Amino acid sequence: MPLALTVADRAAYRVERVTGLADALARLNQDGFDVVVLDGALPDRHQSVAALRQATPHALILRFSAEHEGGIEWRVVGDGTQGRITRDDADADGFLPTLATLVAHRANQEALHLSEARFRSISEASPLGIFVSDDQGACIYTNPAYHEISGLNFGETHGTDWSMAIHPDDRPGVLAQWHDALRNQTPFQAEVRFVRGDGSVVWTRLNRAVTQDGAMCLGHVETVEDISQRKATEAVLRAAEDDLFAERERAQVTLNSIGDAVLSTNMQGSVTYLNSAAETMTGWPLADALGRPLAEVFRIVDGTTRQNAPNPAQRAISEDRTVGLAANCLLIRRDGTESAIEDSAAPIHNRDGQVAGAVIVFHDVSKSHAAAIKLAHLAQHDFLTGLPNRVLLTERISQAIGLAHRHHAQAALLFIDLDHFKNINDSLGHGVGDQMLKAVAERLSRCVRATDTVGRLGGDEFLILLPEIDQPEDTVWVAEKILASLATPFLIGEHELHVTPSIGIGIYPDDGIDVDTMMQSADTAMYHAKSKGRNNHQFFTSEMNARVVRRLAIESRLHRALKQGEFELYYQPKMDLVSGKMTGAEALIRWHDPELGLVVPEQFMAIAEECGLIVPIGRWVLREACRQVQTWLANGLHAVPVAVNISALEFRHKDFLTSFALTLKETGVPPRFVQVELTESLLMHNAESSMAVLRALKRMGIALVIDDFGTGYSSLSYLKQFPIDTLKIDQSFVRDIVSDGDDASIVSAVIGMGIKLKRRVIAEGVETQEQRAFLLAQHCDEAQGYLFGYPVPAKEFALSLDQQVHGLRE
Missing domain, CATH: 3.30.70.270 (Reverse transcriptase/Diguanylate cyclase domain)
Incomplete structure (x- = not known):
């Protein structure tokens, strides 16, 4: 017959006895019992135990055993009972307390099983991977989330070390952190890479703790969280931050490298930014200017009235458009110095398109203003x-x-x-x-x-x-x-x-x-x-207008004449007063104008000098005279030296000597057939410079003549030093030498001076035999004038040369 025992508490017990299975089942359905003891002779024990288990699932089911083994055997046997006791044990005084202890032990086991079941359910439902190891660190449990994260099943993790899945590059550092946490008894957490079963890598966050019983280590529990997505997001954010930083850095470098100053404000008009140029121009470092009112940092006044100028940032914000600074504005620097500026202000918008502030771009125009003033001055x-x-x-x-x-x-x-x-x-x-x-x-x-x-x-x-x-x-x-x-x-x-x-x-x-x-x-x-x-x-x-008109007409025609070859050289002979032979000739320019006809030098040379044509005309005269002499020589004529007049502008020209030498070379004329006539006023103007040019001409083999001698001022000391070959008495003195005692005295003095200085003397403008006789009596060397011949063209003058050749032969 089964024995039922109810344990109310550890101090009181209630025991009931029934005689059959049916009674037991009925009683069990009425009340709950903690222990059921079966008679060992109960028929169909397996079926009976099953029926009892169904009626009281939580009760401890034992059976009597005829064998006496000393004490209660606590184990599940083949018939479904959970232990056996002998009848002697049942009669003992300590039986009931022992049963109570068994009941409590069973309750503890069931609680443990329930806890384990609950842990398993939580573990298997947890998104965190769980890795449980014993006190040696060997794995004894892993949950599905860990399998998913690591790519390993329990069979592959069981018995392995907890750090096995950590990436080899991360493992030394993680283990060092773990040992430090153990040593210092601090929480352990780390973010590491896991190498999954397929070789792929996943980022995880580890939390590892020790399970202890007092001071005894029972094992370790490790939670693993897959943070790959977070890491990827962080990488994206980091890249975005890097890009943003780089962009801001580029913007900062750009803003600091441009010449314009940049200043920004918020809606309240407080300064939020200045670039380097703005710091320099305002005198406010960014750190000092941040948050200050714009009017304090960017102080501008009207350059004329000295009144405060309107704030361009406020206008840009209120009108929501780009505006310019009023003209003639001055920026007053922090130290009180002033500079003229130009600027523009534009609104700053947020993501919603609303005005959030303003930016002012300005630059110093003091130099440009000064330059403009200078340019205006230079223009006038x-x-x-x-x-x-x-x-x-x-x-x-x-x-x-x-x-x-x-x-x-x-x-x-x-x-x-x-x-x-x-x-x-x-x-x-x-x-x-x-x-x-x-x-x-x-x-x-x-x-x-x-x-x-x-x-x-x-x-x-x-x-x-x-x-x-x-x-x-x-x-x-x-x-x-x-x-x-x-x-x-x-x-x-x-x-x-x-x-x-x-x-x-x-x-x-x-x-x-x-x-x-x-x-x-x-x-x-x-x-x-x-x-x-x-x-x-x-x-x-x-009356001057007529002369001006004629002068302008001559000037314009001179340019044409030089280009179209309207000039011609005439030659007037120079004669030896003693022998009566031709000693040379003077080349005199004539102009054959299609409308004006023959124009003499007195009518156009002064104009040519004033309009800048005297130098090219003079070079043409020299080249043409040299060419003509060379032609006469080539034709076997008894050519004589030809003198050309050199103007002051031509003589002082920087290329005079170079051009002169080139003309001699290109025409091939022997230098002894070329003479240069220069006025004494020309030579005395900067005599030192004149001396250098004269000596250069002498080195070329050119004979030098002072023309119009006596009409200007001469220094005898210079006259003595000049390498002059001939003094030419001006015709104004020769004209009246027979009737005017003063002129006669002057001419006599010049001739005497020439003799003393060992210079030849030639008188120009000789027209009468009386003049010739006077000059001859004074021992003048040569003469030139209408008495001996008029200026004639080259062909006609060649006849005189031919006659001279025949005269010499006869």
Whole structure:
């Protein structure tokens, strides 16, 4: 019969006995029992145990055993019971407490099984991988999540070390961290790479802890989280951050490398950024400026009124558009210094397109303003002298004419040209010439009133405007003052230079009622002053226009004449006064103009000099004379030396000697057949330089003649040093030597000087036998003039050479 035992608590027990299986089942259905003890002789024990197990699944089912083995045997046997006891044990006093202990033990086991089942359920449902190892570190459990993460099943992990799956490169570091955590009794966590079963790599986060019973280590539990996605996201974010950093760095470098200053503000008008240029221009470092009001950092005022200028950032924000800074603004730096600036401000928008602030871009325009002012000045002033140029002069003349017209008054223009100034440039160089022009400009400025204007038209031409005069004669004292001022020598470097002006005067309204006419009248009067001997002043007259028109016509035709070969050389003989034989000839230029006819040098050479054609014309004369002499020699004629006149501009030209030597070489003429005639005034102007050129000509084998001797100033010391071969007495002295005692004395003195200096002397302009006789009596060597022959073309002169050849043969 089964024995039922109910344990209420450890101090009280309730025991019931039933006689059959049916009674037991009925009783069990009514109340719960902790232990059921079966009679060992119970028939069909297996079926009975099964029925009892169904009726009370949680009860401990034991059976009596006839064998006495001492104590209760606790084990599951084949019939389904969970232990056996002997009848002697059942009668013992400690039986019931033992059963109670068994019941408690069983409850503990069931709780343990339940806990293990719960752990397994949680473990298998957990997304975290779980790796459980014993105290030696060998794996005793892994959950499905660990299998998924590691790519290994339990069979592959069982018994392995917990660090087996860690990437070899990460393993040493992780183990070192783990041992440090053990030693310091601190939590362990690490992010490492796992090498999966298929060789792929996955990023994981490990948490590993020790399971202990007191101080005893029972094993370890490791949780594994797959963080590959997070790592990938972090990599993307890191790349994005790197890109953003690089972009910001590029933007920062760009902003700091550009010349413009950049400043930004938020909606409240506080400074949020300055680049390097903005720091420099405002004087505010970024760290000091951040958060400060814009008006404190970017302080701008109107350059004219000195009032605070409108804030461009506020306008850009309020109007939501790009705006420019008001003109003429000054930025006041932190230290109080000022600079002119130009800028623009634009709104800054957020992602939603709303205005979030403003950015101001500005730059210093102080230098450009200064440059603009300078350019404006240069546009109206002469770069060399600083005087008003033609543009500003024209404007002021126009204003003066308008003012004079309204007041029924008069105004005057003085056109000033420096006589022979080109000689200074050609002989001493443009550097000296420029210094001379500046000195002249200073002297002219001291000759006028503050209300008058002195300007430079260009080259050596100056213009003086007298806007208010009572009568034309008022201009005379200005002109005389100019003549006196320029008469004093100029000391330019080591040179003492002289210059004289030719001054033309035009009066409004008599000589013109507009700017062009006034300037033309003064210009015309200036040329009239030159024709009057220079170094004087002349008022404009209507008769001058005809001469000006003719001069302009000649100037334009001279250019054509040089190109189209309208020039021709005539040759006039030079005769020995004793033997009567031809000793040489002078080449004289003639111009055959299609409309004007034959034009003599007196009518065009001065114009050629003024318009810059004298040098190319002079070179043509030399080349043509050399070519002609060589032709005569080739034709067997008894050629004589031919003299060519060299102008001052040609003589002072930097290429004169080179061009002269090249002409001799190209024509092939022997140098002894070429003579050069130079005026004494030309030679005495910068005598040292003249000496060098003369000696160079002598080294070429050229004979040198001083033309028009006696008409200028000569230094006897220089005259003695100059390598001159012949002195040529000017015809103005020869003309009246028979009737004028002074002229006769001068000619006699020149001849005597020539004899003393061992120079040949030739008299020009000899037209009568009386003149010839006088010269012969004074022992003059040669003569030239109509008495011996007129200037004739080369073909006609060749006949004289041919006759001389025949005369020599006879």
